[in-house]
Amino acid sequence: xxxARIHGPGKVTCDTVDDPSIRDSRDAILRVTATxxxxxxxxxxxxxxxxxxxxxxxxxxxGIIEEVGSDVKNLKRGDRVVVxxxxxxxxxxxxxxxxxxxxxxxxxxxYGPEGGLMKEKGGALFGYTDLYxxxxxxxxxxxxxxxxxxxxxxxxxxxxxxxxxxxxxIFPTGYTGIDWAGVKGGETIAIFGAGPVGVMxxxxxxxxxxxxVIVVDTLPYRLAKAKSTAGCDTILxxxxxKKVVEEIRAMTDGRGADVCVEAVGFxxxxxxxxxxxxxxxxxxxSPKVLEACMSAVRRGGFVSVLGVYPTTYDNFPIxxxxxxxxxxxxxxxxxxxxxxxxxxxxxxxxVRLDDIIxxxxxxxxxxHAYKIFKEKEEDCVKVVMDPSK
Ligand SMILES: NC(=O)c1ccc[n+]([C@@H]2O[C@H](COP(=O)([O-])OP(=O)(O)OC[C@H]3O[C@@H](n4cnc5c(N)ncnc54)[C@H](O)[C@@H]3O)[C@@H](O)[C@H]2O)c1
Ligand SMILES: [Zn+2]
Ligand SMILES: [Zn+2]
Numbered sequence: 001x002x003x004a005r006i007h008g009p010g011k012v013t014c015d016t017v018d019d020p021s022i023r024d025s026r027d028a029i030l031r032v033t034a035t036x037x038x039x040x041x042x043x044x045x046x047x048x049x050x051x052x053x054x055x056x057x058x059x060x061x062x063g064i065i066e067e068v069g070s071d072v073k074n075l076k077r078g079d080r081v082v083v084x085x086x087x088x089x090x091x092x093x094x095x096x097x098x099x100x101x102x103x104x105x106x107x108x109x110x111y112g113p114e115g116g117l118m119k120e121k122g123g124a125l126f127g128y129t130d131l132y133x134x135x136x137x138x139x140x141x142x143x144x145x146x147x148x149x150x151x152x153x154x155x156x157x158x159x160x161x162x163x164x165x166x167x168x169x170i171f172p173t174g175y176t177g178i179d180w181a182g183v184k185g186g187e188t189i190a191i192f193g194a195g196p197v198g199v200m201x202x203x204x205x206x207x208x209x210x211x212x213v214i215v216v217d218t219l220p221y222r223l224a225k226a227k228s229t230a231g232c233d234t235i236l237x238x239x240x241x242k243k244v245v246e247e248i249r250a251m252t253d254g255r256g257a258d259v260c261v262e263a264v265g266f267x268x269x270x271x272x273x274x275x276x277x278x279x280x281x282x283x284x285x286s287p288k289v290l291e292a293c294m295s296a297v298r299r300g301g302f303v304s305v306l307g308v309y310p311t312t313y314d315n316f317p318i319x320x321x322x323x324x325x326x327x328x329x330x331x332x333x334x335x336x337x338x339x340x341x342x343x344x345x346x347x348x349x350x351v352r353l354d355d356i357i358x359x360x361x362x363x364x365x366x367x368h369a370y371k372i373f374k375e376k377e378e379d380c381v382k383v384v385m386d387p388s389k
Contacts, residue, residue: 001016001017001018001019001140001141001142002014002015002016002140002141002363002364002387003015003016003017003056003136003139003140003141004056004057004058004137004139004140004363004366004385005017005054005055005056005057006044006045006051006054006055006057007054008047009045009046009047010045010046010047011367012045012057012366012367012370013366013367014363014364014365014366014367015054017056017140019141019142020136020142020143020144021144022067022068022069022144023144024069024146025069025070025071025072026069026071026072026146026147026148026149026150027068027069027072027144027145027146027148028065028066028067028068028069028072028075028144028145028148028152029065029066029067029068029142029143029144029145030061030063030064030065030066030081030083030138030142030143030144030145030152031063031064031065031066031141031142032061032062032063032138032139032140032141032142032143032387033062033063033064033080033161033386033387033388034061034062034063034161034162034165034384034385034386035058035060035061035062035138035139035140035165035363035384035385035387036060036061036165036166036382036383036384036385037058037060037139037369037370037373037382037383037385038059038060038085038169038170038196039195039196039197039265040059040128040308041057041058041059041127041370042267042370042373042374043265043266043267043308043310044057044128044129045370045374046267046374048266048267048284048285048310049128049129049131049308049310050129050131051129051130052130053130055127055129055130055134055136055137056127056136056137056139056140056143057127057128057137057139058126058127058137058138058139058140058143059085059125059126059127059128059137059138059168059169060085060138060165060166060168060169060170061083061126061137061138061139061143061165061168062080062081062082062083062155062161062164062165062168063080063081063138063143064078064079064080064081065077065078065079065080065081065148065152066142068148069148071149072148072149073149074149075148075149075152075154079152079154080154080155080157081152081153081154081155082152082153082155082164082165082167082168082339082343083126083138083145083151083152083153083168084100084151084152084153084167084168084169084172084335084336084339085125085126085168085169085335086100086101086103086106086123086124086125086151086332086334086335086336087103087106087107087123087124087125087126087133087135087146087147087151088100088101088103088106088123088147088150088151088336089103089104089105089106089147089150090147090149090150091105092104092105094123095150095336098334098336098337099334100123100334100335100336100337101122101123101125101331101332101333101334102122102123102332103122103123103124104123106123106124106133106146106147107121107122107123107124107132107133108133109130109133109134110130110131110132110133111123117310117311117312118131119131122331122332123332124146125332126138126143127139139363139366139385139387140363140387141363141387141388150336151336153167153339153340153343155167155343156347159346159347160354162353162354162357162384163346163352163353163354164343164346164353165353165354165384166196166200166353166354166356167339167342167343167346167353168335169333169335170196170197170200171200171203171204171342171351171353172333172334172335172337172338172339172342173197173200173201173306173333173335174197174198174199174200174201174202174203174204174261174263174306175200175201175204175207175333175338175342176304176306176333176334176338177191177201177204177261177263177304177306177333178201178204178205178207178208178210178259178261178304179204179208179338180302180304180329181258181259181261181302181304181327181329182302183205183208183209183210183259184208184209185208185209185210185211186209186210186211187205187210187211187212187258187259188210188211188212188213188214188251188252188257188258188259189201189202189205189210189212189213189214189257189258189259189260189261190214190215190216190248190257190259190260190261190293190296190297191205191213191214191215191216191232191260191261191263192216192217192237192260192261192262192263192264192289192292192293192307193215193216193217193261193262193263193264193265193289193307194215194216194217194219194222194223194225194226194234195217195222195263195264195381196356196381196382197263197306197307198215198217198226198261198263198264199215199225199226199229199230199356199381200353200356201261201263201306202215202226202230202232203229203230203351203353206230206231207345207350207351212233212251213230213231213232213233214232214233214234214235214248214251214257215227215230215232215233215234215235216234216235216236216237216244217234217236217237218236218237218238218268218269219376220236221376221379222376222381223235223236225356225358225379225381228355229352229355229356233251235247235248237292241288241291241292241295242295244292244296245292245295245296248296249296252298255298255299256295256296256297256298256299256301257296257297257298257301258297258298258301258302259297259301259302259303259304260293260294260296260297260301260302260303260304261293261303261304261306262289262290262293262303262304262305262306262307262330263306263307264289264307265285265289265307265308265309266284266285266286266287266307266308266309266310266311267285268285268286268288268289270285270286270288274286274288281313281314282311283311283312283313283314284310284311285309286313287309287313287316289307290303290305290307290309291317293305294317294320294321294324294326295320297324297326298324299324299325300324300325300326301324301326301327302326302327302328302329303326303327303328303329304329304330305328305329305330305331306330306333309330356381356382357381357382357383357384358378358379358380358381358382358383359372359373359378359380359382359383359384360383360384360385360386361383361384361385361386362385362386362389363385363386363387363388363389364389365385366385369383369385
């Protein structure tokens with residue numbers, strides 16, 4: 001079959017590999033009908049999150065069940081499903097506490113309580129390096145889905161793939177940023193990053209009756225897309241983060257936003273000086289966007305960190321965190337927890353997800369797809385690929 005595989009930084013190619021097969025009685029084999037590239041895949045593509053051996057990428061996918069193991073009673077051949085991106089068993093301590101990203105049974109080699117740099121990581125994720133379980137992902141014609149009696153959700157026939165595909169990751173992830181902050185209605189929410197995750201956070205903020213939604217990005221075309229698809233206010237981050245913070249305070253009677261959502265991660269646009277500082281501190285990338293969130297949030301407010309941070313960072317503003325009494329939450333989104341509620345929103349027409357798609361490409365053009373998404377070429381916001389082509 002065809003599969004998108006990583007061969008070191010900057011190199012993803014469409015290769016021919018063996019078809020997957022059932023290895024456990026709780027497995028299913030899925031024929032993938034649509035798959036997308038996530039900003040998280042770009043961290044592997046850049047080398048920021050390392051992967052030595054070639055592996056099939058992709059954790060945003062859906063398709064048709066081909067085959068099920070003997071213990072999968074809730075699915076049958078021909079069912080059309082979306083699959084949440086964490087691989088979770090459904091029965092361990094963390095799964096029972098609605099924390100599927102921390103499942104104790106999926107990442108058998110590299111799981112542990114510490115959350116270290118290169119060991120003791122969380123639960124497994126599809127197609128997300130050996131540190132996160134080493135499972136092949138869904139940017140392929142077929143994928144093996146472990147614990148298939150727990151993750152996949154059947155979707156209605158009258159909805160297209162593009163209408164439901166983002167239930168796998170970015171919609172539950174954006175929603176999680178709002179849910180962690182306990183948004184009840186009326187709040188001002190500032191979202192840093194107008195990528196797919198940031199836009200989904202903005203859509204989710206409205207679903208939870210936010211009073212005002214402000215999205216910040218360094219790229220005008222991304223802000224234009226956020227405005228047209230999520231009806232938010234926008235702020236262009238140019239050179240000085242202080243100006244962004246001042247603008248947010250000016251919009252909130254000088255207080256700051258009730259909630260800041262960090263949807264950029266550790267690889268923002270950086271100056272040469274920023275890069276040199278990171279080398280000296282043995283840091284990967286920069287926490288500058290997280291720092292801006294800590295300044296832009298009001299006293300007693302909430303910061304949700306959806307963007308990925310893989311290393312420690314010196315000078316983390318712990319004093320500011322304490323003085324302002326900020327509630328800080330982050331991590332892999334518990335997609336399983338929200339997927340049914342969010343599918344209902346889609347079925348009821350309360351939210352539209354497919355309006356962020358800018359590129360539809362065959363899987364055979366995956367190298368090009370990664371390049372334009374990473375380099376922000378061709379006004380790319382979200383790429384959906386067809387594995388049959
Ligand atoms: N927590 C989770 O479960 C989860 C799930 C999916 C994605 N993610 C992470 O969320 C982050 C965003 O993902 P995405 O798919 O939207 O990726 P993306 O790369 O398309 O979006 C990031 C956006 O940040 C913008 N940006 C760069 N520097 C900035 C700055 N200084 N200020 C404001 N904006 C800036 C970029 O222009 C881009 O629009 C990534 O780190 C990704 O790994 C986390
Ligand atoms: Zn993702
Ligand atoms: Zn589990």
